Amino acid sequence: FLQRVMLRQATLSEPGDVAWLLASYAREALALVEDASALPALDSVRKALSDALGLEFKGDKGEHFFRSTLVQTLFYGLFSAWVLWRNEGHTGRFGWRTAQWEIRVPVLRALFERVASPSNVNTLGLLDVLNAAADALNRVDTMVFFAKFRQEHAVQYFYEPFLAAFDPALRKDLGVWYTPPEIVRYQVARVDTVLKEELGIADGLADPRVYVLDPCCGTGAYLVETLRHVAETLKQSQGDALMAHELKKAARERIFGFEILPAPFVVSHLQIGTLLQTLGAPLEGDDERAGVYLTNALTGWEPAEDKKDERVISPLIELEQEREAAEEVKRERPILVILGNPPYNAFAGVSPAEEKGLVEPYKEGLVKEWGIKKFNLDDLYVRFFRLAERRIAETTGKGVVSFISNYSWLTGPSFVVLRKHLLESFDSFWIENMHGDRKMSEYAPDGRTSETVFAITGMSVGIQQGVAISTWVKSGKSGEKRVLYNDNLTAAKAADRRADLLDSLDEPDFDAQYTRAMPAPSNRFSFRPGDDMSAYLKWPLLTDLCAVAPSNGLMEKRGGALIDIDRNALEERMRLYYEKAVPFESLPGSLHGLMQPHGRFDPRTCRSKILAIERFQMDKLLRYCVRPFDTRWCYYSAVRPLWNEPRPTYWPQCWEGNAFISARPARVSDPEGVPINFVSVIGDNDALKGHAYYFPIQIISLNSFTPTGPQQTLLHLDDHQTPTANMSPQARAYLAALGFPDPDTDKPTAELLWMHALAIGCSPAYLTENADGIRQDWPRIPLPGWPNPPAEVAPLLAASADLGRRVAALLDTERDVPGVTGLVGVRADLQPVGVLKTVGNQADFRVTAGWGHKGQGGVTMPGRGRAEPCMGADGTPALNVYLNATTYWANVPKAVWEYTIGGYQVMKKWLSYREMDILGRPITAEEAREVTNMARRIAALVALREELDENYRAMNDER
Numbered sequence: 001f002l003q004r005v006m007l008r009q010a011t012l013s014e015p016g017d018v019a020w021l022l023a024s025y026a027r028e029a030l031a032l033v034e035d036a037s038a039l040p041a042l043d044s045v046r047k048a049l050s051d052a053l054g055l056e057f058k059g060d061k062g063e064h065f066f067r068s069t070l071v072q073t074l075f076y077g078l079f080s081a082w083v084l085w086r087n088e089g090h091t092g093r094f095g096w097r098t099a100q101w102e103i104r105v106p107v108l109r110a111l112f113e114r115v116a117s118p119s120n121v122n123t124l125g126l127l128d129v130l131n132a133a134a135d136a137l138n139r140v141d142t143m144v145f146f147a148k149f150r151q152e153h154a155v156q157y158f159y160e161p162f163l164a165a166f167d168p169a170l171r172k173d174l175g176v177w178y179t180p181p182e183i184v185r186y187q188v189a190r191v192d193t194v195l196k197e198e199l200g201i202a203d204g205l206a207d208p209r210v211y212v213l214d215p216c217c218g219t220g221a222y223l224v225e226t227l228r229h230v231a232e233t234l235k236q237s238q239g240d241a242l243m244a245h246e247l248k249k250a251a252r253e254r255i256f257g258f259e260i261l262p263a264p265f266v267v268s269h270l271q272i273g274t275l276l277q278t279l280g281a282p283l284e285g286d287d288e289r290a291g292v293y294l295t296n297a298l299t300g301w302e303p304a305e306d307k308k309d310e311r312v313i314s315p316l317i318e319l320e321q322e323r324e325a326a327e328e329v330k331r332e333r334p335i336l337v338i339l340g341n342p343p344y345n346a347f348a349g350v351s352p353a354e355e356k357g358l359v360e361p362y363k364e365g366l367v368k369e370w371g372i373k374k375f376n377l378d379d380l381y382v383r384f385f386r387l388a389e390r391r392i393a394e395t396t397g398k399g400v401v402s403f404i405s406n407y408s409w410l411t412g413p414s415f416v417v418l419r420k421h422l423l424e425s426f427d428s429f430w431i432e433n434m435h436g437d438r439k440m441s442e443y444a445p446d447g448r449t450s451e452t453v454f455a456i457t458g459m460s461v462g463i464q465q466g467v468a469i470s471t472w473v474k475s476g477k478s479g480e481k482r483v484l485y486n487d488n489l490t491a492a493k494a495a496d497r498r499a500d501l502l503d504s505l506d507e508p509d510f511d512a513q514y515t516r517a518m519p520a521p522s523n524r525f526s527f528r529p530g531d532d533m534s535a536y537l538k539w540p541l542l543t544d545l546c547a548v549a550p551s552n553g554l555m556e557k558r559g560g561a562l563i564d565i566d567r568n569a570l571e572e573r574m575r576l577y578y579e580k581a582v583p584f585e586s587l588p589g590s591l592h593g594l595m596q597p598h599g600r601f602d603p604r605t606c607r608s609k610i611l612a613i614e615r616f617q618m619d620k621l622l623r624y625c626v627r628p629f630d631t632r633w634c635y636y637s638a639v640r641p642l643w644n645e646p647r648p649t650y651w652p653q654c655w656e657g658n659a660f661i662s663a664r665p666a667r668v669s670d671p672e673g674v675p676i677n678f679v680s681v682i683g684d685n686d687a688l689k690g691h692a693y694y695f696p697i698q699i700i701s702l703n704s705f706t707p708t709g710p711q712q713t714l715l716h717l718d719d720h721q722t723p724t725a726n727m728s729p730q731a732r733a734y735l736a737a738l739g740f741p742d743p744d745t746d747k748p749t750a751e752l753l754w755m756h757a758l759a760i761g762c763s764p765a766y767l768t769e770n771a772d773g774i775r776q777d778w779p780r781i782p783l784p785g786w787p788n789p790p791a792e793v794a795p796l797l798a799a800s801a802d803l804g805r806r807v808a809a810l811l812d813t814e815r816d817v818p819g820v821t822g823l824v825g826v827r828a829d830l831q832p833v834g835v836l837k838t839v840g841n842q843a844d845f846r847v848t849a850g851w852g853h854k855g856q857g858g859v860t861m862p863g864r865g866r867a868e869p870c871m872g873a874d875g876t877p878a879l880n881v882y883l884n885a886t887t888y889w890a891n892v893p894k895a896v897w898e899y900t901i902g903g904y905q906v907m908k909k910w911l912s913y914r915e916m917d918i919l920g921r922p923i924t925a926e927e928a929r930e931v932t933n934m935a936r937r938i939a940a941l942v943a944l945r946e947e948l949d950e951n952y953r954a955m956n957d958e959r
Contacts, residue, residue: 012136013144016161023165025133026075030167032125033067041123042070045114048316052323053260054296054355068167070115072263074126075133077103077112080266082137086146087277096134104283105269107294110318111262149274163263179221179341179404180456182498183469187402188225189505190430190471191337194400198428198475199336206233208246208254211333213391214340215297215384217257220268222340223292224275226255231279244281251276251283251290256329258297268292294319295326298355298383301391303331335391339402342384344465359386362418370524375414381405385418388472393425398474401426407433407468410527413666413776419525425474428482430514431527432469434489434497451494469501483527484514523772530772535956537773539780540787542663542676542695545731545753547724550663550693551650553683554624554634556643557601559593559858563624563684565919565927567633571621574635577607578616594642606641613639623681623814628688628901629934630910631681631813645685653696654682658723659808660697661754663761664690664902667775673900675779676761678808680815688902697751698723725750730787738794748801755804756797756955757781762807763952764945782955800951807944810937820940821933829943832873832891834935836928839886845922848884852912862912867897881907883923889931896938907934 012018033039039046046066049055057066081099100116103109114120121127192204201207205226214222230250234243251272259265272290276282283289300323329335359377366372384403392399409415410431422429436452453467486504491497507513519525522534543550556562564570573590576582584604587595595603614637624634638646653660659680667675668690677687683694700721725732725743731753735743743749760766760781773780784793809817819827836843855861865882872878872891879897882888892907899906910931914923 008132008136011139011141013141013148015145015149018136018140018145019162020165021136022075022079022133023162025129025136026071026162026166029074029126029129030068030071032129033071034064036124039067039070039124041117041120042115044316045070045111048319052296052316052319053294054299055260069262072163072166072261073108073111073266074115074130076263076266077108077116078130078133079137080108080270081112083149083270084273086142093138094134096130105266105289107316107318107322108262108266108269110316114316178454178456179218180454180494180498181221181225182502183341183404183453184221184225186501186505187339187404187469187471188222188229191339191400191402192229193510194471194473195337198473198477199398199400203233203237204229205337206230206237206246206250208250209334210254210337211335212255212337212339213329213335214257215338215387216340216342217259217268217292218264218341220257220264220271220292223255223257223268223290224271226339227251227272227275230255244279247279248276248281248283248288251281252288253291254333255291256333256335257290257292258295258326259292260294260296262294265292265294291329293326293329294322298358298387300327301330301387334396336396336399337401338388338392338399340384341404342381344379344381344406355383358383361421362386362415364417366414366417370413370416372413372416377414377418379406382409382415382418385409385422389422389425392472393474398476401472402470404434404467404469407466410468411524411772411776413524416524419519419527422472423481423483423519423525426472426481427475427477427479428473429484429527430471430511431483431485431517432489432501433485433487434467434469434501436466436494436497450490450492450497453494453497455494457495481519483517483519484511485517485527485529486514487528488513524776526772526776528772533770533773536770536780538786539782540730541780542661542757542778545728545757545781546695546726547728548649548653548696548699548726550695551647551653552645553650553662553685553687553692553694554636554643554647555645555685556593556634557598558642558644559596561591561593562636562643563626563632563634565632565913567621570633570635571618574621575616578611578614580611601641601644610637610639610642625679625681625683625687627684627904627906627909628677628811629813629906629937630913634682636682650694651682653694653699655700655721655723658696658698659751659812660694661758662688662692662694662902663779664688664692665778666690667903669903671900672775672903673905674762674767675774675902676758677901678758678811680812689904690902692902695754696726697754698747699726700724727753734783734787734789738789738791738797740794751805752797752801753781753783755801755808756783757804758807758811759800759804759948760952760955762941762944763948765949766952782952784955796954800955803944803947803951807941807948810941813934813937817937817940820936826936827940829874830936830939833896833939834889834892834932836932837880837888837890843925843928844884844887845924845928846884846916847911847914847919847923848916849882849911850915851908852915852918854918860913860918862908863915865908865911867892881911883928889935892935893939893942895942896935899938899942906938907931910934 008021012021046057049066049069050057057063078096078099081102082094084102084104085094096116100109100113103112116130121130188205195201195204195207195210201210204210205212206229212223212226214220217223227247227250231243231247234246257268259268269290269292272292273283276290359382362377362382363375366375381403385405388401388403392401409418410433434453436450436454452465489497489500489504491500504510504513515529517527517529519527522537523530524533561573562570569590573588576587577591577594584595584607594607597603620636622634622636624632626632636646636651637643638648638651640646659678660683662677662679662683663675672689675688677692679687679694683692685691700723727735727743727750732743735749735752740746740749740752743752757779761779766782767774770780783789784796809815810820816822819825820830838844849866850863851865852860852863867879867881870878870880870891872893874893877894879892879894880888880890881892881897897905897907913919914927916922
């Protein structure tokens with residue numbers, strides 16, 4: 001509030017302050033426009049934008065998008081008019097009413113005129129806010145402002161802060177993130193080099209035959225950098241006089257940008273105009289404009305099926321003219337380079353209907369040929385990939401593509417046909433994995449979470465997505481296809497990763513920085529280097545073994561109100577929640593998550609429904625697997641919406657005596673470690689990264705389970721609830737061929753394949769040799785001779801299952817393991833592991849070493865903590881893991897400390913939730929002993945690695 005008051009009265013000079021203040025006025029204008037019940041006077045604008053850009057404005061989100069677009073057009077039109085007015089040397093006061101006379105781009109001028117007409121301004125009550133915005137511009141110290149504004153990338157800094165302050169939700173939907181200059185410079189430089197070295201174009205981007213397109217140019221960063229690169233080349237070869245002429249010609253006639261949103265379209269024109277003016281090649285008059293067009297880049301590449309004279313003419317003739325100019329570029333210009341940062345997600349208003357099945361070629365054969373039944377190819381970046389392939393490889397016949405994008409396409413199973421297509425269309429690829437996937441907490445080598453590469457200190461947190469830069473060339477040269485992959489850009493700090501990227505341009509042997517990938521059908525044309533997958537793909541998927549599809553675990557989304565480390569605390573608050581005499585307003589803060597609206601969750605309605613149906617029951621307090629080796633308590637009810645996802649098909653299988661193998665459908669974390677876990681209690685949806693799915697070992701018919709009422713407590717099977725083996729017909733036939741008993745009547749046989757899968761999934765050799773395949777899908781399990789095994793396999797399989805049972809016992813925190821856990825009888829090799837020690841006379845159980853902290857929204861974030869190297873009792877590297885300054889668990893082997901299941905570093909993750917500031921109390925002596933037991937369980941698992949590897953090799957019939 002104080003900042004707003006001060007900026008509304010002060011002299012302005014900082015571009016960021018001007019952007020913020022204009023955004024605040026724009027936000028007021030948006031509130032006025034959104035309050036208007038209808039905008040009949042602007043229906044023509046709605047129709048014009050819809051027709052010309054292929055946009056739809058349906059529903060609340062679409063309507064908000066339309067009205068926000070109008071306000072952005074109004075304020076960015078105003079701002080651009082002021083910039084041009086000042087650049088022409090005008091003095092005195094600037095007025096918004098005459099702004100339209102200063103706007104040079106016809107389509108923007110037309111839109112501004114429509115929105116800012118006297119009738120619309122008066123009807124919508126915008127007069128005061130427009131006067132205030134113009135007054136703010138008149139208070140700018142222009143000399144200081146423009147000195148900073150004309151600096152490199154200053155205009156780009158203007159749009160993202162504006163949208164973040166004006167409409168942060170829309171900014172996220174649109175994917176408006178500032179692309180760091182190092183990324184832009186790198187891509188442009190690489191394109192220039194590839195043009196010279198692969199296509200034999202000596203002048204690279206400066207050659208007049210090179211037509212360049214950024215199909216999603218946003219605020220114009222790539223276009224500006226391309227023009228700057230061209231200017232440097234021209235200056236070196238032709239001198240200043242010819243440079244200005246050629247540079248302006250390039251900006252107008254062969255370096256093009258497409259943008260679908262008016263506001264960044266304005267900024268793009270401003271950036272290019274400012275650059276050209278700085279370089280002595282200013283655009284002059286209304287006839288000279290940069291080659292940036294307001295258009296939908298994904299449509300209009302082919303002539304309309306209707307005849308020209310039958311086509312609907314836009315109610316804004318300028319939009320029609322803009323469309324025709326853009327389509328002339330799309331259809332007539334021999335585009336040789338496509339580059340940029342395509343949007344990763346769809347946003348409100350985009351209609352793929354006019355794209356005429358753009359990405360359909362990437363879906364052909366996914367189900368029938370590749371067996372991929374679930375896929376997602378609707379992200380916008382995939383459409384831009386197909387656009388680039390079609391334009392460069394299929395139309396021009398040669399050229400270069402350079403994109404920074406979501407990196408999922410490099411290995412994801414959904415993209416196998418896309419990769420195959422690109423390999424057929426292009427000759428060479430250079431891939432830079434820039435890491436930084438905060439959604440999966442991707443770690444750098446120093447153990448700290450990597451920032452997204454888009455993070456700019458003090459300016460932008462950037463999109464939370466792992467990305468890769470890819471450069472593709474179609475040269476027409478004969479020879480083997482090349483896919484070169486660089487995974488060395490792993491610094492934790494985004495700025496360091498970007499600096500390393502730029503430094504790589506100076507390497508004398510550039511290609512030596514890369515590792516060769518060998519895409520082939522056997523590895524689903526993976527663009528990451530890895531081993532051949534032909535043997536792996538013959539094995540059955542984990543999902544091929546089950547009769548009942550795996551279910552996600554429970555999903556709470558109630559702020560932890562239904563889950564607790566402390567059973568007594570959970571019981572106390574749930575008793576209060578179920579007590580009808582306690583008013584909703586009097587419920588304690590510990591139930592905060594059940595008292596706040598969230599999405600479709602209405603807390604009052606939910607409680608009323610719960611109290612009308614059921615009462616508090618002690619036997620609904622159940623053990624709950626939150627993470628591997630982290631078992632807590634939950635209060636379960638199947639009555640929606642107490643739990644966000646109570647999983648009605650999963651819960652009935654959680655009967656006493658049953659157990660589950662949990663896994664995930666694809667890797668989302670690096671490192672992931674073991675992708676399979678054993679669980680004997682109810683499990684959480686996020687117990688593994690990528691969401692945990694639970695395969696029950698035995699199943700009961702859902703017809704014998706009552707989904708409401710007192711049967712919601714953990715079931716004790718009775719006479720009419722006879723479990724059967726969760727085994728597919730093919731799996732049953734496989735075991736029958738080996739002479740095993742009926743799995744429905746013999747429990748060891750019912751669990752045999754699942755225990756075998758567990759033993760295989762924990763084998764380091766299996767995980768290393770099949771990393772590419774395991775990354776892409778459910779784990780595949782080696783079953784010799786599948787589906788028709790030789791008889792000699794039976795004893796091998798039985799032995800593997802026995803080994804899996806030993807692994808299961810170590811993973812199951814609900815039962816002791818003789819020789820491993822407890823106070824007495826512990827194996828000699830495990831006795832020194834994880835012993836609690838203290839520097840003083842008495843142990844301090846407060847966890848204050850910095851293992852975790854509360855992040856945004858109260859989410860627990862991991863910290864660095866304190867783990868000091870030492871030499872283990874067996875002479876191998878170990879760590880002393882500290883609770884605080886005086887108390888620690890001694891001699892935790894390094895392999896134990898680093899042991900990871902489903903993307904979670906087990907011991908470190910457990911500690912992060914027990915930090916004093918998060919837990920609110922010291923851990924108990926029993927909890928401290930639990931860590932010792934955890935370390936010893938994992939040490940026993942590590943000790944089994946050689947045996948697990950031998951078992952895997954015995955089962956791998958391809959060896």
